[in-house]
Amino acid sequence: MRTPDLIRFARDAATGNPLRTSLLVLAMAIGVAAVVVLTALGDGARLYVISQFSSLGTNLVIVLPGRSQTGGFNPGNAITSTPRDLTIDDAQALLRASAVHLVAPLAVGTSEISYGGKLREVMVAGTNAQFIEIRRLKLAQGRFLPDGDWRRGASEAVIGAKIRDELFGAESALGQLIRVGDRRFRVVGVMASTGQGLGMNTDELVIVPVALAQAMFNSNTLFRILIEANGREAIEAAKAQASEIIRQRHEGEEDVTIITQDAVLATFDKLLGTLTLAVAGIAAISLAVAGILVMNVMLVSVTQRTSEIGLLKALGATGATIRSAFLTEAAMLSLAGALLGYLLGQGGAALIRQLYPVFPAYPPDWAVFAGLGTALLTGILFGVLPARQAARLDPVQSLAKR
Amino acid sequence: MPALIELSGIERIFYLGDSEVHALRHLELSIAAGEYVAVMGPSGSGKSTLLNLLGLLDHPNTGIYRLEGRDVTTLSPEEQARVRSERIGFVFQSFHLVPRLTAAENIALPMTLAGIEPAQRSKRVVQALKDYGLADRASHRPDQLSGGQRQRVAIARATIMQPAMILADEPTGNLDRATGEEVMRLLEELNQRGVTLIVVTHDITLGARARRQLLMEDGELRHDSKVKI
Numbered sequence: 074m075r076t077p078d079l080i081r082f083a084r085d086a087a088t089g090n091p092l093r094t095s096l097l098v099l100a101m102a103i104g105v106a107a108v109v110v111l112t113a114l115g116d117g118a119r120l121y122v123i124s125q126f127s128s129l130g131t132n133l134v135i136v137l138p139g140r141s142q143t144g145g146f147n148p149g150n151a152i153t154s155t156p157r158d159l160t161i162d163d164a165q166a167l168l169r170a171s172a173v174h175l176v177a178p179l180a181v182g183t184s185e186i187s188y189g190g191k192l193r194e195v196m197v198a199g200t201n202a203q204f205i206e207i208r209r210l211k212l213a214q215g216r217f218l219p220d221g222d223w224r225r226g227a228s229e230a231v232i233g234a235k236i237r238d239e240l241f242g243a244e245s246a247l248g249q250l251i252r253v254g255d256r257r258f259r260v261v262g263v264m265a266s267t268g269q270g271l272g273m274n275t276d277e278l279v280i281v282p283v284a285l286a287q288a289m290f291n292s293n294t295l296f297r298i299l300i301e302a303n304g305r306e307a308i309e310a311a312k313a314q315a316s317e318i319i320r321q322r323h324e325g326e327e328d329v330t331i332i333t334q335d336a337v338l339a340t341f342d343k344l345l346g347t348l349t350l351a352v353a354g355i356a357a358i359s360l361a362v363a364g365i366l367v368m369n370v371m372l373v374s375v376t377q378r379t380s381e382i383g384l385l386k387a388l389g390a391t392g393a394t395i396r397s398a399f400l401t402e403a404a405m406l407s408l409a410g411a412l413l414g415y416l417l418g419q420g421g422a423a424l425i426r427q428l429y430p431v432f433p434a435y436p437p438d439w440a441v442f443a444g445l446g447t448a449l450l451t452g453i454l455f456g457v458l459p460a461r462q463a464a465r466l467d468p469v470q471s472l473a474k475r
Numbered sequence: 476m477p478a479l480i481e482l483s484g485i486e487r488i489f490y491l492g493d494s495e496v497h498a499l500r501h502l503e504l505s506i507a508a509g510e511y512v513a514v515m516g517p518s519g520s521g522k523s524t525l526l527n528l529l530g531l532l533d534h535p536n537t538g539i540y541r542l543e544g545r546d547v548t549t550l551s552p553e554e555q556a557r558v559r560s561e562r563i564g565f566v567f568q569s570f571h572l573v574p575r576l577t578a579a580e581n582i583a584l585p586m587t588l589a590g591i592e593p594a595q596r597s598k599r600v601v602q603a604l605k606d607y608g609l610a611d612r613a614s615h616r617p618d619q620l621s622g623g624q625r626q627r628v629a630i631a632r633a634t635i636m637q638p639a640m641i642l643a644d645e646p647t648g649n650l651d652r653a654t655g656e657e658v659m660r661l662l663e664e665l666n667q668r669g670v671t672l673i674v675v676t677h678d679i680t681l682g683a684r685a686r687r688q689l690l691m692e693d694g695e696l697r698h699d700s701k702v703k704i
């Protein structure tokens with residue numbers, strides 16, 4: 074049989090039984106649509122997280138006290154019982170590194186803030202003038218902490234948007250004196266509201282000079298040192314240089330962990346990529362179900378068309394011709410279902426994007442190809458058995474069937 | 476010139492559980508090209524089994540079937556399909572048209588299966604539709620045709636590959652007398668043009684029109700008007 078004839082024959086056979094055909098196409102379509110939509114969700118989540126991370130600041134390198142657990146066992150660590158603390162001097166020393174553009178020390182703790190008889194608990198962040206730039210934060214009013222000696226600092230504070238609302242209400246906050254712990258600060262700036270998101274939330278934060286924060290918490294350690302490298306390609310160099318400087322300052326001990334935003338991102342990227350893959354796998358199960366449905370429906374079709382198969386044999390059709398006629402039909406139904414499912418899936422993903430504009434719910438290319446491919450493959454694979462069954466039918470008995 | 480059909484020592488036995496049904500017993504038969512043969516006999520006597528065997532739809536348990544001098548019982552299924560396609564045309568009692576295909580498509584089906592060019596196909600189909608008085612029915616589906624028209628489509632289909640023989644199993648069984656006569660006349664016209672015609676019938680008047688009658692009974696060939704048994 075010529076290929077166009079085969080295709081036409083299969084098409085006529087498929088359209089000759091609309092209920093069966095639409096059932097099959099629908100089952101296949103649901104499977105493919107599930108793959109497309111679910112991977113769009115998974116990959117959308119991945120892209121969303123990446124974009125949120127990028128908003129934290131670019132070319133960011135973070136120094137944490139203590140050796141990372143994930144760094145593997147280092148015999149040198151076993152000797153040092155307690156890691157050395159990070160200090161303001163450590164932070165300042167990092168400015169020497171050629172790949173480092175900006176450095177911000179960060180000390181954090183909780184305290185109480187009061188103004189005009191109102192009192193509440195707050196998170197206090199002690200840092201310097203560079204912090205706002207490294208973290209890509211924005212001011213709503215006033216100015217940020219002034220540049221100056223990190224070991225001193227005026228009693229000035231920048232407060233978060235929510236703190237401002239709660240303490241000052243309609244009043245102007247700028248220039249007012251507030252009490253944080255047992256110290257008095259003048260409010261010089263208000264951070265812009267950041268709202269919810271993966272980025273740093275400054276809404277309930279009070280930012281003061283790092284030296285004053287340390288004095289307030291009666292400690293000279295830092296929680297983090299934030300570094301901005303000179304550029305994307307300088308990140309690794311900045312990391313290496315920072316590590317070397319700290320090591321020298323800590324008498325040769327590698328007792329800090331340095332993470333880069335890239336590494337964190339890569340981890341999330343991998344994690345969420347795996348999630349997408351898993352979700353795609355789950356969705357693929359519905360394709361397998363559709364495949365089994367294809368098989369059953371085609372088997373029923375063989376039974377219903379037994380006398381036709383007998384006739385085809387009497388008219389000179391070989392087993393191979395009958396096999397390919399049924400396989401072509403199964404493949405065509407699967408293809409139609411896969412295409413419909415692709416359109417439905419893309420439509421679903423577009424709808425999600427419409428409803429949640431921040432969420433980039435685009436199905437990844439690989440998932441679309443894998444979904445369509447799996448649909449075709451299962452359709453054909455599960456079509457083989459019915460096709461072979463049809464080809465093996467005895468012509469005399471088939472012709473006797475009504 | 477060898478006979479078109481030569482059967483020797485044919486046995487066909489069906490096993491139904493413990494019992495055996497001898498549908499054909501030690502059959503010896505020779506049919507020359509161009510003959511017009513009526514196979515008659517009571518129901519269950521083996522007429523259809525004989526015809527299926529001649530059409531390579533069924534296989535004897537023992538014996539040899541020579542078609543145009545060639546032993547066809549040992550051919551592979553693919554080769555047998557090819558013989559059916561090129562040398563044999565079937566006409567059935569219940570027409571066996573494909574319901575979703577038009578009259579023209581049904582007639583073209585053997586050519587489609589054989590992979591003949593569409594241009595060649597439509598030329599032959601147009602001619603066949605004209606020959607069988609179906610020109611205005613080309614795009615009708617079987618359920619839009621009368622019984623006689625359906626059987627004419629079936630005959631057109633059986634002849635479209637220009638086979639050496641037509642095997643017809645009770646072709647008038649589902650038709651009224653007049654329509655049956657007309658269908659027989661069409662078949663006989665084919666025979667006059669040289670096609671070997673083998674018709675199974677239990678209608679004695681119709682059977683009498685053939686130049687040769689075979690009488691089957693209980694799987695055996697009881698009487699052959701050409702050969703004295």
Ligand SMILES: Nc1ncnc2c1ncn2[C@@H]1O[C@H](COP(=O)(O)OP(=O)(O)O)[C@@H](O)[C@H]1O
Pocket residue numbers: 470489490491496497498516517518519520521522523524525
């Ligand atoms: N597939 C089969 N299985 C079992 N018995 C069969 C089968 N086909 C035919 N027979 C038996 O073989 C005998 C001959 O059948 P058949 O050739 O159809 O008779 P006829 O066409 O003369 O009426 C009958 O007894 C029938 O029951």
Ligand SMILES: [Mg+2]
Pocket residue numbers: 522523524
């Ligand atoms: Mg019969």
